[in-house]
């Protein structure tokens with residue numbers, strides 16, 4: 001085994017986005033690409049000498065090769081130990097848990113989350129800090145700066161390391177501990193939820209369909225839902241992680257999880273359906289005949305969390321990303337707890353969770369989680385739902401009807417325009433930004449604008465400020481539209497348009513979402529000229 005120093009040069013564009021660095025897999029496989037970025041992580045965090053790290057990924061194409069490179073680079077730079085999920089697999093929430101449980105200095109997660117996988121699709125690398133959460137902007141900025149000045153990297157030359165067997169081995173002076181990816185995570189879940197009540201629910205004939213979408217959650221869901229909780233064998237479908245996720249988008253929404261939607265809307269629908277994404281941090285929840293939007297799911301979980309043992313003492317606070325609907329705000333108000341509004345991306349919840357200001361957090365993009373780890377957690381949300389259903393004895397439809405009757409309903413939808421020309425998208429946003437201050441007082445499609453701004457966040461814990469986090473336009477009556485460019489795409493730009501309308505008239509709580517939102521959709525088009533700017537007359541994806 002030899003420790004070698006390889007000369008390299010900065011590679012353009014290695015700036016981490018909303019959640020790590022994501023690129024086409026072939027870009028990551030190109031000469032020095034992964035190596036440069038990993039060395040930049042080491043350099044950006046002050047080196048890894050004597051440190052312990054966690055390593056795992058969602059199993060997508062190149063996951064296994066990348067793990068070998070990262071281990072060899074950790075050893076070359078003097079890391080003391082790397083704890084790796086067997087087969088180099090770990091879901092994002094399980095990785096976060098291991099970082100915390102083993103009190104390590106952080107970890108690397110190999111994933112492009114909900115983006116498709118394969119040689120012609122996407123790959124990604126993300127660094128999480130010692131609290132278990134995604135590196136905050138200060139750290140990702142330091143890593144990016146390191147990518148711009150890199151001249152060499154260290155790596156050891158060695159045979160492939162066998163990651164298929166649980167146990168310890170050494171690579172030079174570094175220990176590699178291969179651990180079962182599921183065990184510790186499953187144990188954590190048992191401390192939070194009433195497994196006894198959920199088991200009784202299943203033994204009473206309650207039927208579940210959990211679609212793991214050929215991604216990382218399969219082994220976790222099978223162990224927890226089928227083996228420990230007694231859901232019928234076969235309740236977890238598409239449970240084996242595949243390098244290309246079976247050719248699908250591992251994105252749990254009604255479009256990409258259409259098969260699950262068809263089952264849940266069909267004549268012999270199970271009682272509860274759920275799906276998760278590539279790396280297991282997102283969730284989709286659907287009852288028999290009723291889809292639950294992520295913003296509503298967050299609100300329902302906040303309102304009912306006390307039914308689970310881990311949250312029996314109540315919540316310290318709630319938090320949501322800015323584009324997420326205000327449904328949870330109403331719950332927080334009723335509970336008398338604080339509700340924070342953060343920029344998009346889980347990294348912004350970290351300080352609130354660490355400081356004990358928030359217990360539950362969520363995003364409209366199907367991410368919910370709590371202070372049990374520092375990532376959003378798909379299976380956690382599913383288990384909390386099951387716990388609530390088991391203890392309340394209600395169906396999903398009944399829970400939603402009760403919730404809306406109590407708090408009113410925030411009709412909500414997100415429209416995505418994908419692969420738009422990056423220049424066109426930037427121009428549209430720039431023009432809109434310049435017009436913001438003049439919008440209040442004007443009417444669009446019959447809706448009067450009350451406020452319009454470019455969202456900036458002042459972190460109440462560390463006082464850091466993040467600007468340009470999305471353009472918000474509010475209308476009379478509490479409706480709003482938000483415009484934002486995605487920070488996770490790998491081709492062109494993705495424009496996200498978030499639409500919301502609040503309704504508390506008891507006779508109007510049962511509308512089709514798109515019907516309820518029609519005036520907001522018309523106003524959004526009139527304000528921004530989306531069709532003219534993007535050349536698209538309809539969104540690619542509506543969730």
Ligand code: VG1
Pocket residue numbers: 018019112113114277281282321344345346363364365367485486487488489496
């Ligand atoms: C998207 C979502 C955001 C989420 C992020 C990572 O970001 O909108 O809410 O935190 O993906 O999710 P963007 O910048 O494309 O809008 V995941 O499951 O990729 O870790």
Ligand code: CO
Pocket residue numbers: 092113114277278279280281282
């Ligand atoms: Co994800």
